[in-house]
Amino acid sequence: MSEVIVIGGRGTLGALVCRELAARGHRATAIGRGDDLDAARGDLMVNCAGASIAMGFGHGWRGYRAVDVPIGLRAIAAARRCDARLVYVGAHHPPALRGCAYIDAHERVAAAMAELGAAGCVVRATGFFAAFAALLPIARRGWLADAGSGRTRTNPICERDLARLVADAALGDARELSCGGPEILTRGELFALVAAAAARRVRTVRAPVWLARIGGALLRLAHPRIGQFVQFAAGLARHDSVAPALGTTRLADYLAT
Numbered sequence: 001m002s003e004v005i006v007i008g009g010r011g012t013l014g015a016l017v018c019r020e021l022a023a024r025g026h027r028a029t030a031i032g033r034g035d036d037l038d039a040a041r042g043d044l045m046v047n048c049a050g051a052s053i054a055m056g057f058g059h060g061w062r063g064y065r066a067v068d069v070p071i072g073l074r075a076i077a078a079a080r081r082c083d084a085r086l087v088y089v090g091a092h093h094p095p096a097l098r099g100c101a102y103i104d105a106h107e108r109v110a111a112a113m114a115e116l117g118a119a120g121c122v123v124r125a126t127g128f129f130a131a132f133a134a135l136l137p138i139a140r141r142g143w144l145a146d147a148g149s150g151r152t153r154t155n156p157i158c159e160r161d162l163a164r165l166v167a168d169a170a171l172g173d174a175r176e177l178s179c180g181g182p183e184i185l186t187r188g189e190l191f192a193l194v195a196a197a198a199a200r201r202v203r204t205v206r207a208p209v210w211l212a213r214i215g216g217a218l219l220r221l222a223h224p225r226i227g228q229f230v231q232f233a234a235g236l237a238r239h240d241s242v243a244p245a246l247g248t249t250r251l252a253d254y255l256a257t
Helices: 012-023 064-081 101-115 129-133 159-171 187-198 209-222 224-236 251-256
Strands: 003-007 027-031 044-047 085-091 120-125 143-147 176-179 203-207
Touching: 003 012, 003 064, 012 027, 012 159, 044 064, 044 159, 064 085, 064 101, 064 224, 085 101, 085 159, 101 120, 101 224, 120 159, 129 187, 129 251, 143 187, 143 209, 159 176, 187 203, 187 251, 203 209, 209 224
Parallel strands: 003 027, 003 044, 044 085, 085 120, 120 176, 143 203
Antiparallel strands: none
């Protein structure tokens, strides 16, 4: 039985990772991103922590680099101190989005793992199903908003599937893993699934990508995190983001539960 420290273990993904590891007979201890990592001791560490991607005020103001990178560096230091294997949950992305703040924050942590000699694995996942489930209350009001033509493609992944893959990475020896869900869908198809789950006719308002990018830049002045995520979302409206299909849960089934 391994002792596993799950940083961000009280969040949605972290809690699922703890549950998955416990089901396999390991002892998983969940700690928050603000907890003291100096006292953390384990054979394995999993870093699921990071700034919230919830689109709204009240979820934190600082940008992704200001939050995710310090947490990542602390996790790396803790893993090296107790000679633990470290798994970091990053973000799968097309090369064109490497420079945006949301992706750059994740990749700085991944690079630091390699530079500082932290043994472990970077798991890069596409978008989570929960992000689409969060659109259901809006869809039930009869409308949704998106940027671009709706033709770019991605394959989001169920958090439960991702938790299983993260546990596999923690207990295995892989160095990198990119993962997505079983269905490659256009943004238009994804929004249609949300509308179907809302069980009503939904109108999708589509803004030009250039307008979304300008809006994100202006939002960064008032709320860096929301502005950075809007700019990331605008990038996804222009570029496909498809990872190997390692998840098995279909989005329609997830939304129906």
